[in-house]
Amino acid sequence: MSDDMDIPSLHIEPRIDRLYRLLPTIHRIRDIEQGYPLQALLRVIAEQMNLVEDDIAQLYDNWFIETADDWVVPYLADLIGYRPVDAAGAPAQRRDDAGRALERALVPRREVAQSIQHRRRKGTVALLEDLARDIAGWPARAVEFFQRLDRAQNLDHLHLHRLGTASLRDMAALDLCGGPFDPLAHSVDVRRIASPRRPGRYNIPSVGVFAWRMRSYPVTRTPAYCVEDAGPHCFTFSVLGQDAPLYRKPRPEPDRHHLAGEENLPMPLRRRALERHLDDEYGIGKSLAVWAERWAGHDASEPVPVGAVVVADLSGWRYRVPRGKVAIDPVLGRLMFPPNQIPKKGVRVSYHYGFAADLGGGEYRRTMRRPAQDYRLYRVGESGAHDASADAPAPVPRIADALRLWQEQSPQHAVIELIHSGVWVEPLHIRLQPGQSLSLRAANGVRPVIRLIDWQTDLADALTVEMDVGSRFALDGILLTGRPLHVSAPREPETYAEQAARQPDCAAELSIRHCTLVPGWGIGCGCEPDRPAEPSLELYNLRAKVRIERSIVGSIQIQQDEVGSDPMPLTIEDSIVDAAGPRQEAIGAATSAVAHARLKLLRCTVFGTIEAHALELAENCLFNDCLNVARRQIGCVRFSHVPCHCRTPRRYRCQPDGVIATVRDRKLPAPLEQREIAAERLRVRPRYRSRRYGRPGYARLLDHCALEILRGADDESQMGVYHHLYEPQREANLRARLDQYTPAGMTVGLLFAD
Template sequence: MNTIDTARADRLYALLPTVHRMRDADQGYPLKALLHVIAEQVNVVEDDIAQLYDNWFIETAQDWAVPYIGDLVGHVPLAEAGLPADAPACENPRVLVPRREVANAIRNRRAKGTLALLEQLAQDVAGWPARAVEFFKLLVRDQNINHLYLERHRLVDLREMDALDQLGGPFEAIAHSVDLRRIDSHRGTGLFNIPSVGVYAWRLLSLPVTDTPACCIEEAGPHCFTFSVLGQDAPLFVAPQPETDPSHIAEELNLPAAIRRHAFDANPGAFYGEELSLSIRAEGWAGAPGSAIVPLAQIVPADLSGWTYVPRANQVAVDPVLGRIAFPPSQLPRKGVRVSYRYGQPSAIGGGEYERPLLAPAGPYKLYRVGEGDQFEFHRIADALAQWQKDQPDDAVIELGSSAVFVEPLSVTLADGQSLQLRAAQRTRPVLRLIDWQTDLPDALTITLGERSRISLDGLLVTGRPLRVQGRSDGYASADVCGARVVIRHCTLVPGWGIDCNCEPRRPAEPSLEMNGLRATISVEHSIVGTIRVSEDQVGLDPIPLNISDSIVDATGHDMQAIGGPGDGIAHVMLTVSDTTVFGIVDVHAITLAENCIFTGCVNVARRQIGCMRFCYVPCRCRTPRRYRCQPDEAIADVRRRITDADPLHAEILSEQLRLRPQFTSERYGTPGYAQLGIHCAAEIVRGADDDSEMGVYHDLFQPQRAANLRARLAQFTPAGMHVGLLFAN
């Protein structure tokens, strides 16, 4: 408790006469303890009264008060969001009644019928950046001699490469013949019609990586680099620029879109720079002065597919589509290459330079700061660990303060009752790159726990080798004396240890998280991990708890084991999993609870009598605990109620199983749409969770509710006679 909180808690006691406080001190402060409890409740009431004033304003009101303010300005929540009927009205007010929509309600009514308003609604209602397009402007039509539009009445010019590059997207300018289908039809969507207006929404986030080492692709050449430190080809994204005019229609620079080669070639200065979408720093390189970034004049947009393009002297070739860099072979950077760029991801999980809550130990703790620069007391994690082992504090935090790559062998051993948190500082993404240091020993990041010890990894990216957590070599006498805990938050343990340029795993059969002889509670939250392998040799002990939430467990294949024991055996764990996508097979002792999850491989448990699976996708013919409202069980039961003949029943069941199989934008880690449900995924999966949101890791984004709300609002604010459609750009 800080000084201010202590003063507030003891303020009633401070009002007592000195004589009473002296007598209370002689008796061990019983009166002070009583008044401390009373003061806590007084503070609660006082804070609530103070908050009432803030609840009068939309900017400072609490979430529960937003619907009431909206009611004052005539804002009506929409039923199209689709929450279950028995859900309370304010279960998720941020989704049902967006704060920005209430704040702009009057302004939106005044601007009804304008194109820019549709873009503003997408941001206010759904939180998606958007671009509105009037498709009648792209139709081929007869010309009026007084108002000529020559570009709308001609064949496609094959020399206009930039226009061809944007064909079929939200920025295209090539004329089309008319399409009589409605843009908002559920049978078949047609875009190019006179009354059609489209709102393209960008669902992927454009997340930054600042001043981090690039990856040298030595097999292609010492002059070849990728922006991604993992070495894969990944498109670079735009750092969106704010729009200054409310009537302005969003352009590429205003949206979190992938950077096109032609756009980068036409105007590289709009993307390259210190505060822009990307920059390259090669200290000591022939063409770069000092430690400044490579000058814009020496950046050459290029297609680096196959690494066939070779830049000239004093030039650096950049391919934004593949995320590649090429230096002249005769002018190699001698002191390394550091880059800043943006990448696309559906949500802020797995660690990165995004805002996340930092969970510090409850009591006093020792802080060790590691990073590059004189402001840090340690420059290597091993040095901080050595000092920590020397000090032996009960609670400690080792904080990595920069988006650097740490290449060093690491091993942590905790004493009984000791706790350690290895975390990234806010707005950083440090990388632990584990390499083959020792010939005759494994090189994993090894953590050895004692009784009641606690280890937490927060905001880290681990590649090259697995994370191995183990108990002491002497073992534990029983499960109830351990009390140890392992927490993995906002981390990425790269599936398959690493990925190649095509995002294929380098070691697909190897686990990313190993637990050996461990008696502890394991928690994985908001993380991306590869295969989890549990080795438990002590017979007769209770299974260890394994809790996974808001995460991705990726075995790199549907027929490979995602959670299990050695030799594809059963993991001796009690699994509790929620809002998670699992690519692969799950073999565990028991499942306590699984809800709102997607399992692409089979789920097999040893004990079916305990636990429950609810609102999940689980393939047929799996050995699971009892299932409630799971798919494809619900769809198959519906088919059996409708059809009684054996032959058509069997064919319909197979058809339903195929239709309900989850479809993803991408199933490979390192791609922008990783684990995102595809736009053609079955509605039973997209709205199959217990609150009508989507199953899987992105459940808490509430994208079905946001899309339903946005479609309804767009229909309300579209001019009469026009049809508006919501289109997803990514």
């Protein structure tokens, strides 16, 4: 009998069964008859052999900085004399994802790769920009401030390249005054640019490095929002209807010796700059574009031509748009058509907005959760809107169509994937059977929006999900607005309660990843919430494990049977919970004093009060309002900011507890001690660029916030949702390297332009 003879009943995987395939066929036939015991043994041996071979193969890759593992980078850095910066913080002590991210911030792979080249270019101004990009990952612009000093000139030896004084008629120059592209001359400022208190700028030895920490995120071919209160010809680029500045899509620099210009940086678009460079910024694949179907005779498949676009100030919607033109205001994120020439079908836009991190729904690349191997895929959207494999099913136009197919076929595991950045306005109701799983997700690189409206007058119009025993539901990469997400038990509570009681653990699992459940259901022109008292997530009589990751959610209401069920496990990581008002409940219950839930919050920012049954762990969090739990004897709050007079479990290294203990250790007189404590509590309060969802600086800490907050986490990063950016470590690392590579006789200062 031949060894390569086909055996139909034998299931062989090439890599894991490599030893099994070397056996003679007769032994494999006998193994089949006995139930594959020999195959199982050889698979265990082959698995360990594969690990050893992979490790040996990786040893060769570890010789090169481009392919080496993260743990090897510090060793390669040591070979070329690279020394980590002590001020950036201690190396990570743990080997999880957070520890590896901290190591990448302390010893940047890109800086190690370019270290020798940096040393050769030491003393050049363009090198300072490269350092900011290689070390911190921030685009930057280096400025020699001596070139901007106001100097008297000899009439016989004129220097026409020197800057002049301000002219009130030159508004374009006044727009840039004070920034990295300031075209005006200034008098001498004797303060040092590297001063930790009040740094100066305009002096002979001063060199400033303006860094941008804000990122420019795209939105592609999404419907614009018609502002009906202003008129049917008025639109906003944002589908939520708020005024938001449009950002530039940065273009790469031609070479390393080039100094960055406005076109190379993720900056907000200015009106005059956009008008002057409209050809460079408008169009497919550029900073913005507008499509208006069946309008002014233009091709619906192409954007409105650049000749039909005018840049204007649309404040108050008072601008008169000429016929055949469309007006765009990049500062407010608005666009307007002529009142007597309104688009007949719809308006779609592509643009860029500013945000600080990959958080909530967005067109950024994210790690996709791998579903079960035998799952059924349903695609929703326009054909050809998103790349897919040849065996992918044809898309259907609506989510309801995919749900109908899912209910008819009733697979055990299924995924409904939205394949383009569109807006779906339709009522949705999902009913999961026992043990069934469903994932409603966005395709990688798109940002779909589900907009819920008042469809029925006598019923609630939330996105409702009924989860039975052992079922699993995931919402991934979706922006939900208009109504809440309502998750509940089935409508047969007696049967559900009996089945759930027999489960050793929680009966179901609910996962929300990279999603935005708009706080207050929606936002207005000034980013004020439409319904600040309404929750964005409702959990009703649900026995499930709930997990929220990398998301922005509004208020969470939990309604549970406090007598017949255990507290619901609710885990929130790297997220913002925004109650849209300081007196509103971020996590609570409508009909009881506290939410019947057992919370675990890691690296979160919470706006609003929390009233919960218990708190297992709160770590590296910012609680801006009161946090109260019923059971204080379990759990811990560590390395977080919690207001005073809150009912919490035991605290460890929290603020303002730490500064209050320091004041009391000084043994001051009682009246003076109380004043000092009040001043310290006020000093360490978190201060934000904005607390309104929809603005670029949403939930970002100010640079002059207390150091106990900016570096108060357990790994010396900042507390709150942006902990994973490790900005304090990046800043300390960059400042040390800038001093090391500064041109001779010059003083360098790091200035943040966002």
